Amino acid sequence: MQQQALVTDIQKFAVNDGPGFRTSVFLKGCPLKCAWCHNPETISRAPEIYWKRRLCVQCGACMEACPQEAINAPVPPEESREPGSAYQKIIRDRCDGCMKCVDACLYGALCVAGRPMSIDDILDEVEQDRPFYDNSGGGMTVSGGEPTAHPDFTGRLFLAARQRGIHTCLDTNGFCGWPILETIIENVDIVLFDLKHIDPAAHRLLTGVDNALILKNLSRLSRNGTEIWIRIPIVPGFNDDMEIHLRMAQFLAGLPGKISRIDLLPFHNWCQDKYDWLGICWPMQSIEALEPSLLEPAAELYRETGFAATVGGSGFEHTGT
Numbered sequence: 001m002q003q004q005a006l007v008t009d010i011q012k013f014a015v016n017d018g019p020g021f022r023t024s025v026f027l028k029g030c031p032l033k034c035a036w037c038h039n040p041e042t043i044s045r046a047p048e049i050y051w052k053r054r055l056c057v058q059c060g061a062c063m064e065a066c067p068q069e070a071i072n073a074p075v076p077p078e079e080s081r082e083p084g085s086a087y088q089k090i091i092r093d094r095c096d097g098c099m100k101c102v103d104a105c106l107y108g109a110l111c112v113a114g115r116p117m118s119i120d121d122i123l124d125e126v127e128q129d130r131p132f133y134d135n136s137g138g139g140m141t142v143s144g145g146e147p148t149a150h151p152d153f154t155g156r157l158f159l160a161a162r163q164r165g166i167h168t169c170l171d172t173n174g175f176c177g178w179p180i181l182e183t184i185i186e187n188v189d190i191v192l193f194d195l196k197h198i199d200p201a202a203h204r205l206l207t208g209v210d211n212a213l214i215l216k217n218l219s220r221l222s223r224n225g226t227e228i229w230i231r232i233p234i235v236p237g238f239n240d241d242m243e244i245h246l247r248m249a250q251f252l253a254g255l256p257g258k259i260s261r262i263d264l265l266p267f268h269n270w271c272q273d274k275y276d277w278l279g280i281c282w283p284m285q286s287i288e289a290l291e292p293s294l295l296e297p298a299a300e301l302y303r304e305t306g307f308a309a310t311v312g313g314s315g316f317e318h319t320g321t
Helices: 061-065 100-104 119-136 151-163 178-187 200-207 212-224 242-253 272-277 292-304
Strands: 004-014 022-027 048-051 110-113 115-118 139-143 168-172 190-194 228-234 261-266 309-311
Touching: 004 119, 004 151, 022 119, 022 151, 048 272, 061 100, 100 110, 115 119, 119 139, 119 151, 139 151, 151 168, 151 178, 168 178, 178 212, 190 212, 212 228, 242 292, 261 292, 292 309
Parallel strands: 022 139, 139 168, 168 190, 190 228, 228 261, 261 309
Antiparallel strands: 004 022, 004 115, 048 110
């Protein structure tokens, strides 16, 4: 049986995950716990159950199917859908992930986040859009979660993609052993490298880890001659201060190799439904999405330091010189 990994989504026609039109493959599992994570379903390495309250008719079928008594009793549907409702269908600390409730749901209100896929499964789906890659310079981006959390699978996936002539990007937070990263990038065309903060204490506060290993791996990648696109998620109150960007720009300018571009990615809260589907109270849901134009001063700072910089990271846009 071919090796498999859990995939939460395969997003087609992505334009912010590398050059051209791309197919982004989201693997499940990440060693970081970023407070602003826009893909919370990719953090855990195990399959999880979404409960979509807007689709739930409160029929009780899931409750009857659950052997662990991990389902709350039905309430009127309009009560569970009221703004600010604390009602949740699944009692998460009792759930053992048997998925019998999902099988019993006839309305799509319960579904699984994380489906097992083989390398051939993924690439067969990716190759459906080959004409768009050929015309735009696109290809496949492997994201997550964190692809390096599945080193053998990710390495084999990139090798198989290269054998099929597919352009490849690795989207990584850089938090892994260097031998893992070094092996994976052998068949990667571009590394999209997340740089969240330059200060180790601040980094640990909102991601759960400090950045020493991340910065060391970025330096090694740069020395290795790998093409690197830096991606900086801009989060209000975390790394939106110009002094932080000045320090980041100075660090990047001091790397031994060339950084092809820097993409500033504005925070948004459009992922709040995912947190609700997972039964998670997300403290950042009330923070308004950043207006992209507000990031232009930071982008200009990077340009003045000698980098090509964009706001939003479109693979069709190269702003600056």
